[in-house]
Amino acid sequence: MTAHPTPPHRSGFISxxxxxxxxxxxxxxxxxxxxxxxISDKPQTTRRAIRGIVNRDDAQIVIVDTPGVHRPRTLLGERLNDVVTHTLAEVDLIGFCLPANEKIGPGDRYIARSLRxxxxxxxxAIVTKTDLGKPKQIAxxxxxxQTLQEDLGRExxxxxxxxxxxxxQVDTLCSIIAGRLPEGPKLFLDGERTDESQQSLIEEFIREAALEEAREELPHSIAVSVSEMLPRDDSDVIDVHATLYVERSSQKPILLGHxxxxxxxxxxxxxxxxxSRLNMRIYLHLHIxxxxxxxxxxxxxxRLGL
Structure with a gap:
């Protein structure tokens, strides 16, 4: 009986x-x-390229989640767009996310031309959020x-x-991505899901909670920095000291609340x-x-690392 050759292992980056x-x-x-x-429904939620790692028997996929491309109004906005540009120059594959419940707009065409x-x-082309549309809308x-292919300059x-x-179709998408990556060895150890540090993840989870709590008043003005992570003696609790930064004095009482x-x-x-996510017990000391x-x-x- 003829043995079938083992398919080559694939690895690489998709943004x-x-x-x-x-x-x-x-x-x-x-x-x-x-x-x-x-996750938040507010723009500029993602502020840097965050890498997630998918380990499969046949491939290791490194996903680079980037900030949303937008017309910048601040220096931060310009830097977020720069993050996207620099990331795209280094990846093997690109996933262009387009919500099923929204029409193609000037922003999508701008991104397509930028990719070109x-x-x-x-x-x-990944048509996302299909759970929000009826079959006819998805079709x-x-x-x-397909009309974006002219702006993209290729199919x-x-x-x-x-x-x-x-x-x-999340698993189907995963298989499509794996099949289009170049042949190569694993880039990260088995079991790793991200190269983000514990401190960075903690800062992001605090910012997510703040965005959810002050979603209408301060969506873009909040930044978070962890200054210390101190294990307690004779305990598995870690004291985490973090500061939430706002831009104006009038915003401080909004974040503080009654x-x-x-x-x-x-x-x-x-x-x-x-x-829950980091499997650690903590006590949060939050300052504004x-x-x-x-x-x-x-x-x-x-200073904020952005």
């Missing part, structure tokens, strides 16, 4: 791009199998996506509808996420500080 709130982070989390990227000019990597969305390598929320109710709720929500107009100041942005 998810798209307008803000196109479902990139939700899809990243679904493919990785755990939460590594925070900046990279020759194959592009998979129409798939047809609309999409694949066009696939998915829903991370409903787990629709008699500290809002910051307390932020801490409770973040602690549960951190303990004003860092005036930090989104427009390069030194302050650098």
């Amino acid at each position: 998810f791009v798209g307008r803000p709130n196109a479902g990139k982070s939700t899809l990243t989390n679904a493919l990785v199998g755990e939460k590594i990227a925070i 000019d900046s990279t020759k990597a194959p592009v998979i 129409e969305a798939l047809l609309r996506v 999409f390598a694949e066009i696939i509808p998915v829903s991370a929320a409903a787990d629709f 008699r500290g109710s809002r910051i307390k709720h932020i801490g409770t929500t973040a602690r549960k996420q951190i303990e 500080s004003v860092l005036a107009e930090w989104q427009r100041d390069p030194k302050k942005i650098d």
Whole structure:
């Protein structure tokens, strides 16, 4: 009986791009199998390239979730777009996320033209959020996506509808990605899901809780920095000291809430996420500080690690 040769192992990087709130982070989390990227329906939720790792028998996929591409109004916005540009120059494959429940817009065409000019990597069109549309709407969305190929300057390598929320075709997408990566060895150890540090993940979970709590008042003005992580003697509890930065003094009481109710709720929500995702017991010490107009100041942005 003839033995079939073992298929070659594949490994490489795919970057998810798209307008803000196109479902990139939700899809990243679904493919990785755990939460590594925070989620909000507000623009600029993702502020840096976050790498998630999918380990399969036949491939290791490194997903680079990038900030949503948008017309920048601040220095921070310009830097977020720069993160996307630099990431696209280094990946093997691109996943262009386009929500099924939204029409193709100028922002999508701008991204397609940017991809045409900046990279020759194959592009998979991923029609996201199909759980929010009826079959007819999804079919129409798939047809609309094809019109972007003129702006892209080439055909999409694949066009696939998915829903991370409903787990629709997520495994199929994973197989498509794996099959299009170059042959190569594993780039990370088995079991690794992300190269993000514990500190970075903690900062992101705190920021997610703050965004959810102050979603209407302060969506872009919040930044978080962990200053200390101190294990307690004779205990498995870690004391985490973190500062939430706002841009103006008038924003501080908004984040604090009546008699500290809002910051307390932020801490409770973040602690549960951190303990669940990182399998560690913590006590959060949260502070609020004003860092005036930090989104427009390069030194302050650098200080925050953005």
